[in-house]
Amino acid sequence: MASKRSVREWSVPRSDLEMNKLKLYNSFTKQKEEFVPVSGKRVLWYNCGPTVYDSAHMGHARSYITFDIIRRVLRDYFKYDLFYAMNITDIDDKIIKRARQQFLFAKYCEEHKNVDNSTIKCDILKAIDHYKNKLNAETDEDKKKMMIRLLENVENYGNNIEICSLKKIESVLSEWLDSIEGHDVNDISVFESLPRKHENEFYEDMTALNVLAPDVVTRVSEYVPEIIEYIKKICENGYAYESKGSVYFDTVTFSTNPKHQYAKLVPEAVGDRAALDEGEGVLSVSESKLAEKRHPNDFALWKASKPGEPFWESPWGKGRPGWHIECSVMASAVLGKTLDIHSGGYDLKFPHHDNEIAQAEAYYDTGDDWINYFLHSGHLTISGCKMSKSLKNFITIKEALEKHTSRQLRFAFLLHSWKDTLDYSENSMHDAINYEKFANEFFLAVKDIIRSVETNTFTKWSQLELDLNLKFHDSIAAVDVALCDNIDTRSALDAIKELISSCNIYMKSTSIPNAVLLKNIAGYITNLFEIFGLLENGKNEIGFSSNVESSVNREEVIIPLLDVLCKFREEMRLIGKEFKLNQILDKCDELRDDILPDLGIKIEDKEVCGVMKTVKKLVDREMLLKEKEERMKIEEEKKKAKEKRKLEQLQAQVAKEAQKKINPVDMFRNDSNYSQFDEKGFPIADKEGKPLSKSAIKNLTKLYQQQEKRYKEYLSSLNESNAS
Numbered sequence: 082m083a084s085k086r087s088v089r090e091w092s093v094p095r096s097d098l099e100m101n102k103l104k105l106y107n108s109f110t111k112q113k114e115e116f117v118p119v120s121g122k123r124v125l126w127y128n129c130g131p132t133v134y135d136s137a138h139m140g141h142a143r144s145y146i147t148f149d150i151i152r153r154v155l156r157d158y159f160k161y162d163l164f165y166a167m168n169i170t171d172i173d174d175k176i177i178k179r180a181r182q183q184f185l186f187a188k189y190c191e192e193h194k195n196v197d198n199s200t201i202k203c204d205i206l207k208a209i210d211h212y213k214n215k216l217n218a219e220t221d222e223d224k225k226k227m228m229i230r231l232l233e234n235v236e237n238y239g240n241n242i243e244i245c246s247l248k249k250i251e252s253v254l255s256e257w258l259d260s261i262e263g264h265d266v267n268d269i270s271v272f273e274s275l276p277r278k279h280e281n282e283f284y285e286d287m288t289a290l291n292v293l294a295p296d297v298v299t300r301v302s303e304y305v306p307e308i309i310e311y312i313k314k315i316c317e318n319g320y321a322y323e324s325k326g327s328v329y330f331d332t333v334t335f336s337t338n339p340k341h342q343y344a345k346l347v348p349e350a351v352g353d354r355a356a357l358d359e360g361e362g363v364l365s366v367s368e369s370k371l372a373e374k375r376h377p378n379d380f381a382l383w384k385a386s387k388p389g390e391p392f393w394e395s396p397w398g399k400g401r402p403g404w405h406i407e408c409s410v411m412a413s414a415v416l417g418k419t420l421d422i423h424s425g426g427y428d429l430k431f432p433h434h435d436n437e438i439a440q441a442e443a444y445y446d447t448g449d450d451w452i453n454y455f456l457h458s459g460h461l462t463i464s465g466c467k468m469s470k471s472l473k474n475f476i477t478i479k480e481a482l483e484k485h486t487s488r489q490l491r492f493a494f495l496l497h498s499w500k501d502t503l504d505y506s507e508n509s510m511h512d513a514i515n516y517e518k519f520a521n522e523f524f525l526a527v528k529d530i531i532r533s534v535e536t537n538t539f540t541k542w543s544q545l546e547l548d549l550n551l552k553f554h555d556s557i558a559a560v561d562v563a564l565c566d567n568i569d570t571r572s573a574l575d576a577i578k579e580l581i582s583s584c585n586i587y588m589k590s591t592s593i594p595n596a597v598l599l600k601n602i603a604g605y606i607t608n609l610f611e612i613f614g615l616l617e618n619g620k621n622e623i624g625f626s627s628n629v630e631s632s633v634n635r636e637e638v639i640i641p642l643l644d645v646l647c648k649f650r651e652e653m654r655l656i657g658k659e660f661k662l663n664q665i666l667d668k669c670d671e672l673r674d675d676i677l678p679d680l681g682i683k684i685e686d687k688e689v690c691g692v693m694k695t696v697k698k699l700v701d702r703e704m705l706l707k708e709k710e711e712r713m714k715i716e717e718e719k720k721k722a723k724e725k726r727k728l729e730q731l732q733a734q735v736a737k738e739a740q741k742k743i744n745p746v747d748m749f750r751n752d753s754n755y756s757q758f759d760e761k762g763f764p765i766a767d768k769e770g771k772p773l774s775k776s777a778i779k780n781l782t783k784l785y786q787q788q789e790k791r792y793k794e795y796l797s798s799l800n801e802s803n804a805s
Contacts, residue, residue: 101565103159106500108346108430108455113567116454118421124161126152127412128295129425129433132170133279134179137286138475139505140468143461144426146491147499149292149614151424151456151568157612158564166415167295168408169283171276171302172401174362177390180275181263182255189258190247205250208257209235215256221355223467264388272391273302286478290487291617299411301402305393308402311410311444312382320443324373326385326398332378335439340448343378343439346455347431351378360432362404364390380436382406405436409444412437418445424456427500459501476505488615488625489513495570495613516574520606523581524624525683525698526588527603531623534596546595549587553602556580560609570613577606639682639699650684651695674712678705741795745788749781761785 104113118124128148131141155161170176193201209232216228235250247254287294301308312328315321320335321328336343344351357378358366365384371377381403386392392399412420418441425434434455441451461468468475481490492513497503542550556576563572584602588594603623610616616626650672657665673684681702687694746762749755755764755773763785766772773781 101561103565104567105454105456106567108457109452114454118161119419119453122160122162124155124163124421125416125419126163126165126422126424127408127416127420128165128167128423129408129429130167130169130295130298131279131283132173132175133276133283134173134176135279136477136479137279137283138468138477139463139481140426140461140475141283141286142290142478142481142490143494143503143505144458145287145292146290146494146614147458148424148456149290150491150495150570151499152293153612153614154564154568154570163296164416165293165295166297166299166412168411169276169280169298169300170404170407171273171280171300172305172391172407173301173404174364176276177272178259178263178363180272181266181389182259183275184266184268184271185258185262186247186251186255189254201247204257205235205254208250208254211257211260212253266389269391289482290478290490291614293614297415299415301407301411304407304411304414305402307414308406308410309383309393309395311413311440312406313396315382315440315443318443318446320446321382322375323397324375326400327370327373327381328383328397329374329379330382330436330440330443331375332380332439333376335443340446341439341442344431344435345438346435350431350435353431356432360404360436380405380432382440405433406440408433408437409440413441413444418447418451419449420452422454422456423452424458427457427460430457456500458499459497459503462502462504464506465504481505485510485514487617489517491613491615492516495574495615497571499568499570516578519578520581520610521625521700523584524603524607525700526585526696527599528623529696529698530588530594531596531600534593539597540593540595542595543591545587545591546598549583549602550598552580552583553598553605557605573609577609580606651693674709678702678709681705740788741791743788743792745785745792748785748788 103116105116106112107114131137152163152165156163212228212232212235216225216232219225219228231250231252235253284294312321315330316323316328319331321330332343335341342348350356354377357380361370361381362384364387365381383395383397383400383406384403385398385400390401392401412423423434423437438451442449445451463476489510490513493505493509494503496512496516497509503509556579559576560573563569563576566572580602584599588599600623607616607623610625653665653668657663673686677684679702681700683698683700683705685696685698687696744762748762749764750758750762752764754768755766756768756770757764757766759765764773764781
């Protein structure tokens with residue numbers, strides 16, 4: 082009887098690798114923490130939006146592109162169900178003051194169209210005196226430098242001012258106008274039109290940057306009733322008090338309650354007078370306002386409106402919301418009492434975000450956290466310098482987009498850590514542009530292979546394909562590790578760059594590359610780039626979209642025609658090389674370099690395994706023309722450098738010929754360094770009459786003998802010329 086074998090029962094396989102878990106840098110703990118939403122895959126996210134009193138600048142782009150990238154990665158890579166809310170601050174001290182100033186400046190220009198220039202000059206002098214008083218009172222060194230620049234600008238234009246050029250000194254003049262007439266501005270439309278204008282511009286800029294629209298936008302002006310009710314509840318809970326028509330948050334009472342802690346994000350900043358004043362607003366900081374508070378750290382929830390300021394009726398009188406309260410109220414209104422993520426710029430940590438947290442936790446008064454993860458994007462500098470609207474040294478998003486594309490700007494952000502300072506400079510943009518070009522060339526090369534090789538033809542894999550496929554899956558794992566590690570897009574892009582380099586080496590190593598494998602790799606990279614928001618025109622099968630390839634019919638028509646054209650060109654080049662017909666070769670190059678790029682077509686001559694092949698690419702016409710322009714610029718610089726060298730050689734030759742004609746007897750006589758000479762014209766004393774040293778005589782003797790030789794050669798050439 083056969084023995085009964087022991088057969089192991091099947092069991093669930095165990096992976097030899099642990100699944101990577103997403104970790105995010107949480108400003109509360111100042112370290113990376115595992116991301117765990119309260120409700121499974123549902124993520125409630127509130128992002129601090131702009132205060133719309135001016136055009137959006139690159140500092141805004143830093144924040145909104147950063148959180149757009151993180152949002153896309155959470156949604157499309159980690160598959161979270163996001164609900165993303167953003168506010169628009171359309172009631173604020175800066176908005177009120179800017180709106181008044183623009184209104185009064187426009188009114189002044191209109192009223193003084195036909196006024197004698199002497200009157201305007203008199204007003205400018207008054208404006209200068211007013212501005213100098215502000216300058217003397219300013220303590221911030223950066224702001225003082227900015228104000229000095231503005232005053233110098235007034236002095237440059239002030240003496241020859243005309244009504245049409247007042248715009249050049251608007252900042253100084255409007256400050257003075259606001260100081261004497263601002264309290265009389267009471268038309269509510271003045272304070273509404275400015276934020277509406279800049280809000281619309283902001284949306285246009287975000288669309289141009291390919292930033293996803295929020296799921297919901299909350300405006301302060303639309304939530305005033307909710308803000309009033311919210312403040313009333315905080316007062317009822319004992320954490321706020323009314324004083325002269327304003328309501329202030331009681332930081333001392335809040336801090337002494339064991340359930341609460343004030344300034345959770347930046348506790349060391351408590352008492353920072355400059356930061357607190359900035360948070361209160363330019364119209365709300367004065368000794369009288371400070372006297373209304375029980376403690377200097379207390380901050381306004383509701384501000385009593387003065388003449389020249391918009392107002393709403395409230396239990397405490399006519400007033401308007403403080404800055405910090407708006408976010409606490411609106412976030413709670415649309416997201417509830419617990420937020421998974423709150424985000425904003427690094428500079429908002431204190432006092433704005435710390436005050437938001439305190440207000441919300443005072444409102445609910447449960448002792449629970451209002452926010453679980455606070456994300457702050459890093460600062461943005463311009464070529465190493467601090468950028469600020471208040472310092473008037475910012476670059477608007479529209480200005481940046483005139484120089485670089487939306488994709489290039491996003492690449493620059495992706496190539497840096499989202500929480501660290503990013504320097505917007507020629508160097509950072511150079512890296513971004515090069516990465517875009519590197520990836521695009523890969524996509525175009527793969528497309529050319531796919532067109533040339535049947536993708537549904539499966540061939541036996543060699544070791545080259547096996548190695549590349551292993552690299553492909555190692556890269557996928559590396560990207561996953563990077564994205565789980567605080568959305569590290571820089572490391573993810575490094576892994577993709579290595580993968581593309583491996584593909585490029587592979588494509589050069591085989592005469593018939595595997596189109597299926599390359600298509601899979603290019604498709605994965607395209608999908609990742611789409612997740613990063615790098616594909617402005619929606620999903621593509623492979624690579625970046627272009628105007629050329631937006632129509633399938635266009636490609637179907639062009640590619641067969643291009644095949645015929647390239648084959649003809651290859652044959653002409655072979656004939657030209659064989660019979661050394663340079664004109665034919667020149668014409669072939671002209672077709673490649675000048676004619677086809679203007680049609681959005683790029684062809685390249687590449688050697689693959691010892692065989693020259695023509696690679697055909699349909700590329701965005703503007704990109705090709707820009708490359709052509711840069712190439713011509715480089716060639717022109719080379720040409721100028723060559724001409725310069727040729728001229729310098731000619732000048733050197735002329736100088737050399739001129740040098741030959743000098744009789745050695747005369748060569749030192751006009752040199753002021755010497756005062757006495759022998760009968761041969763050789764120096765024997767310096768300019769002060771002292772005899773020359775032995776070393777000086779030795780050096781001069783060598784020069785004298787060299788000139789003697791040159792002069793003899795010159796005389797000899799003259800004799801030969803005369804004899805002939």
